[in-house]
Each structure stands twice: as C-alpha cells, then as structure tokens.
Amino acid sequence: MPTLYGVYRSRASRPLWLLFECGADFDHVPVVQAYRLPGAAMPGVTLATNSPDFLTVNPQGQIPALTDGDLVLTESLGIVLYLARAYGGALGPANDAETALMEQWALWAATAVETPALEVMMAPQGEMGEATLAVSAEKLRRPLARLEKHLTGQDHMLPRGFTAADIVVAECLRYAQGHPTLLSEFPQAKAWLERCQARPAFQKMWAGRMAEPA
Ligand SMILES: N[C@@H](CCC(=O)N[C@@H](CS)C(=O)NCC(=O)O)C(=O)O
Incomplete structure (x- = not known):
C-alpha cells in the first residue's frame, strides 16, 4: 500500500485528489512545511519538512513524497502519474x-x-x-x-x-x-x-x- 507524506495545504493536494478519485487505500502521513510553523501546527502532526525522520524520505525536505514498497517519489506531478498508472484504472x-x-x-x-x-x-x-x-x-x-x-x-x-x-x-x-x-x-x-x-x-x-x- 502506498504512503503519502504531506498535509492537504501543499502540493500533496494533487495526489490526494487522484487517490480520492480512484478510491485506492493509502497511508497518509501529514508532514507540514517547516516554514509554516508554529502557526500551522496541528494536533497529531509531529513531522515537519525539516524533521530528520522525514529527511530520510525526501532529503530535499519538501512535500509531497510517496513511498510504495521500495519506490520513493518526491515530485507531485510524477507521483500523480505513477498513482494513476498503478492504481488509477481509467x-x-x-x-x-x-x-x-x-x-x-x-x-x-x-x-x-x-x-x-x-x-x-x-x-x-x-x-x-x-x-x-x-x-x-x-x-x-x-x-x-x-x-x-x-x-x-x-x-x-x-x-x-x-x-x-x-x-x-x-x-x-x-x-x-x-x-x-x-x-x-x-x-x-x-x-x-x-x-x-x-x-x-x-x-x-x-x-x-x-x-x-x-
Ligand atoms: N516541484 C515540487 C515542489 C515541492 C514543494 O515546493 N513543496 C512545498 C509545499 S507545496 C514544500 O515542501 N515547501 C517546504 C520547503 O520548501 O521548505 C513538487 O511539485 O512536488
């Protein structure tokens, strides 16, 4: 099952829209932009784009990122195209x-x-x-x-x-x-x-x- 990193108020909106269109199961890890903190702090959101644990996923420190098995993708439009092919049907x-x-x-x-x-x-x-x-x-x-x-x-x-x-x-x-x-x-x-x-x-x-x- 794919894991998508990134809050809704980011370019994660793009893969989220695709995932909602096709109804695929996915894990959502709401990583927030570090520059938006502390104003955009959200209950339960513990990762920011500069968190060491997230930098192991995307060393560039940007959202969205997607992992699916061994595959790691870090460009929103590339993620949409991948998800469409892998899970999107038509x-x-x-x-x-x-x-x-x-x-x-x-x-x-x-x-x-x-x-x-x-x-x-x-x-x-x-x-x-x-x-x-x-x-x-x-x-x-x-x-x-x-x-x-x-x-x-x-x-x-x-x-x-x-x-x-x-x-x-x-x-x-x-x-x-x-x-x-x-x-x-x-x-x-x-x-x-x-x-x-x-x-x-x-x-x-x-x-x-x-x-x-x-
Ligand atoms: N070209 C990248 C741009 C990613 C990007 O700029 N993400 C912003 C949020 S929409 C971000 O993570 N900003 C935090 C930062 O740059 O520190 C994509 O489309 O995925």
Whole structure:
C-alpha cells in the first residue's frame, strides 16, 4: 500500500485528489512545511519538512513524497502519474500514446503554467501588486490560449474523459483562479476547470484543506 507524506495545504493536494478519485487505500502521513510553523501546527502532526525522520524520505525536505514498497517519489506531478498508472484504472494511460500525452501535459503544466500562476496567487496588494499581477497574467495568456483551443470541442484533456491529465493541469492552473478577470478571457478553459473542481474527489480534497489551519 502506498504512503503519502504531506498535509492537504501543499502540493500533496494533487495526489490526494487522484487517490480520492480512484478510491485506492493509502497511508497518509501529514508532514507540514517547516516554514509554516508554529502557526500551522496541528494536533497529531509531529513531522515537519525539516524533521530528520522525514529527511530520510525526501532529503530535499519538501512535500509531497510517496513511498510504495521500495519506490520513493518526491515530485507531485510524477507521483500523480505513477498513482494513476498503478492504481488509477481509467484515470491512467491506456496505451503508449496516452502515456506520452499525460507526460506532456504534466510537463507543460509544470513549465508553462505553474510559475506564472503562483506569481498571480502571491502578487502583493496595492499599486506594486497590480503591476506584478499584470505581468504574470500576460505570461499565462499564451498557455491559456492553447488550453482554450485544446478544450474547444472536448470536455477533458484527453478526449475520452477525465484522467490524471486533468488533475495535473487543473492543479497548476488553480493558483491563477484568484485573478479577477484572466480566466474569463478563456471561457472553455474556465468551464473545464470548474467542471474538474465540481467532482466529488476534488471537493473531498478541498474539504481536507479547509479543515487545516491556513
Ligand atoms: N516541484 C515540487 C515542489 C515541492 C514543494 O515546493 N513543496 C512545498 C509545499 S507545496 C514544500 O515542501 N515547501 C517546504 C520547503 O520548501 O521548505 C513538487 O511539485 O512536488
């Protein structure tokens, strides 16, 4: 049985969503980011990213991490793709072409979307923040235009239906959702993201996040 390390309020949200989608059994060890302590201290959570016991799992001191037998994985999107193949049934690839597409979309999300989307989320308030927000939003317009075209005429990243490819892209784009107008420029992408987030497994993951201290 796999063991997932990381609190809900982290990129562990990505594998947690996948695990809730497929209903696989797993052990959950809620390791918290050291930099969030003491504010994010939670009853029963004894490990932080700088705890020696966790550093034996991920020497980089970051969450999420996953162990499954002898396998140790320490990149959230790699963990999602692995879990989809090992436990996800139809959430995982059915053939080499789908494997390639899922890998492509995960790499695309990590390289073209995640950083500017995080910048949107972190933009400070006030006049300086407005300028940062505008620059970060502009960086997202090209990938969003591609996503918009891709989702015109199909409901999910793979035409056959919801898969791990939706989770990896939706979770990276989520950071930009707080922008007041950006996603409305891309109605197909916006509707797809909302569709993904309406799924019971996402809602279960989100409830877990909301139950943790911010
Ligand atoms: N590329 C990594 C990034 C992991 C990462 O930055 N994790 C954050 C939490 S979301 C973390 O552990 N931060 C604690 C730290 O860097 O000290 C992934 O996607 O798994």
